Amino acid sequence: MDGGGDDGVGDARDDASLTIGAFAARARLSAKALRLYDRLGLLVPARVDEVSGYRYYRAGQTEQARLVALLRQLDMPLARVAEVVHADGDRAAGLLDAYWSAVETRVAGQRTLAEYLRGRLSGRGSEVYEKFVVETVDVPERVVLSETRHTLADELSPWIGASLGRLEEAAGDCGGVTAAPFVVYHAEVSMESDGPAESCVPVADAAAARRWSEERGRTWQTRVRVEPARRLAYTRITKAQVAHPQILAAFEAVEEWIAARGLTVAGPCREVYFADWEAAGPEDPVCDVAFPVE
Structure with missing residues (x-):
């Protein structure tokens, strides 16, 4: 426990043993922040008095303290x-680069979202929808290997890639992949709602798929199910x-198209991935956004 002397300025001449108050002044941080950094192991005092509990710092720790403060400003x-x-x-610089790259990606996405919302709020939402061409397609009944997970939006993309990879690998023991993989959203996935989402890979051999699921599918909670024949608006x-x-x-845009034609949504929405994601460029078609309709 810190006593009143812990917050004092102390003897600034004793650079080998600065009180928390003196060190805070040098590092341009508050004593409260230094206590927090100590608890988290970010910046541990050079010594702590066993009797009083006062924290003492070395002058040489100032640079690390300022580094912590600057990183927090990001x-x-x-x-x-x-x-x-x-x-x-080198590793520290790499970690900083990775963090800042993620920040810039997030901000770019938020900037685009703000522009999109500005269009909706100003009544120009229909202009956004007009660039999407909506069609229908009939898909037959299929046997699928699937993996379901509750996930928030920030974890969704990595999970989709990993789960479809696992399922496509498993499909090799189930007669092979017979159609494009797809992801079904059984409920909203956002930063507040965790779905669930279901990754699906159509396979040729239902019996082999069931055997595979029973023997090796428990690790990822893989199951086999029949996806009924559907008409999709996409x-x-x-x-x-x-x-x-x-x-x-x-x-x-698809929902607007469905409503305008008096159709009814007959199941959860989905994304159908028909292209090689890694090989595709930004302007290459890779995915169908679809709703079952009747």
Whole structure:
């Protein structure tokens, strides 16, 4: 426990043993922040008096303290700050680069979302929908290997890639893949709602798929089910449009098209991935956004 002397300025001449108040002044941080950084292991005092509990710092710790403060000005979470602070020079720089790249990606997405919302709020939403061509297609009954997960939006894309990869690999023991993989959204996936979402890969051999699921599918909670024949209303989008908010506009465009023609949505929406994602460029078609209709 810190006493009143813990917050004092102390003897600034004693650089080997600065009180928390003196060190806070040097580092341009508050004593409260230093206590928090100590608890989290970000910046541990040089020593703590066993009797009084006072924290003492070395003058040489000032640079690390200022580094922590600067990283926090980037809105870096404290756990990520700890990783950077405890890494060596090259690795620390790499961790910073990775964090900032993610920030720029997020901000770019938010900027696009703001522009999209501005159009909706100003009554120009129909202009956004007009660029999507909606058609229908009849798909037959299919046996699918599937994997279901509750996931928030920030974890969705990595999970889709990983789960479809696992299912496509398993399909090799089930007669092979017979149609494009797809992801079904049984409920909304956002930063507040976790679905669930279901990755599906159509396979040729139902009996082999069931055997595979019973023997090896438990690790990822893989199951086999029959996807009934359906008529889908869909629009085809590019790799760039798969990102938010463009994909939201695609879903809404299909819903608008369905309502305008007096049709009824007959099941959960889905994304059908028919192209090689890694090989595709930003303007290459990769995905159909679809709703079952009747």
